[in-house]
Amino acid sequence: MGNYLFLYDMKKTGWFIWLFLLPLFVVAQPHGLDYYINSAKANSPLVNKNKNDSKLQQLNLEQINSVLKKPMVNVEAGVLFAPIVSHDNDKTKFEWVSQGASDYAGYDQAFSDGGQYQACITAEQPLFTGSIYKSYEAKAEISKQINQNKINLTNHEIEQLVTHQYLLCLKAKKQREISRELLVKMKQQVGIMEHLVKNAIYKRTDLLLLQIEYQNFQLQNKTYETDYKNSLFDLNLLCGINDTAMVDLQDVKLSVRPDTVVHSNFLTGYRLDSMSVVSDRILFEQKY
Known part of the structure; x- marks a missing residue:
């Protein structure tokens, strides 16, 4: 029984240690440049707006297709009530519809004919609208x-901004690492100097100067720590990532992509704008 309880306690302790270290493993997961660029593209309001605009264009085209190709049915109906108060046979009674009374008070039956009822059903089918629909479809x-193309331009700008901010984070990270290494070496030098001062090899003032320099390195290291945190928070804000945990950023190797030289989204934008103007002119001419 005692061995069983001991094993049970060991299992509980093992699970506790694992749950305690799990957040550390999660935080220690390194993030690369592609992760932040993809997050920024997915969370970009401009990219999502242009995607929604494309969906609206498709819905508008379906609506135009219904107007130009499907029949439109209209139903119109009218009812005129002409109630009277009949006095035939020395009896007074109210009648919604006259039964041919000769002595009555109310609407003139020669004019109202006891009431009027009318209904009209019309159907309109557009003809010869194929060319018009093709113009709207092309538009x-x-x-x-x-x-x-706007999405491509936005993605290109996102890649530039995120890459620039990512490099700032790497710069702050390298400065922090170098500062930590210098701080460790400076601390070792302070320890050596203390030993030398005790042996009367150096003066006390030399130790004080070295300690002041060590304190300056500590302040500088805190500054680099703060710069790295701020740069990382700015990167998360730019990418739409709601996370305040400290992560380890991967190094990046930048290179020029050959496809950007052959294809230009800016020139494509000018070409599409010209095509849009021509399409608008064709639609305008088809109205007359």
Whole structure:
């Protein structure tokens, strides 16, 4: 029984240690540049806006298709009540619809005919609208391409901004690491100097000067720690990441992509704008 309780306590202790160290493993997970760029693209309001605009273009095209190709049915109906008060046969009674009374008070039956009822059903079917719909379809396709090109431009700008901020974080990280190494070496030098002062090899003032320098290194190290935290928080804010945990950033190797030289989204934007103007002119001419 005692061995069983001992094993049970060891299992509980093991689970406790594992749960305690799990957040440390999570925090220690390194994040790379691609992680932040993908997060920024996914959380960008401009990218999501252009995607929604493309969906609206498709919905508008479906609405135009319904207007141009499907029939429109209208139903109109009217009812006129002409109630009277009949006095036939020395009896007074109210009638919604006259039964042919000759002595009555109310609407003139020669005019109202006892009431009027009418109904009208009309159906309109647009004809020869195929060319018009094709023009709207071409306009919608150009608008989608414009939205996609805006997304590409926004993604390009996001890559620039996130990469710049990521490099600032790496710079602050390197400065922090170098400062920590210098702080460790300076602490070792202070210990050596204390030993030399005790042996009367150096003066007490030399030790005080070295201790002051060590304190300056400590302040500088705190400054680098703060710079790294602020740079990392700015990176999370730029990417739309709601996280305040300290993470280890991976080193990055930057290189020029050859596809950016061949294809330019800026030139594509000018070309699509010209196509949009031509499409608007065609739609305007089809109205007359």
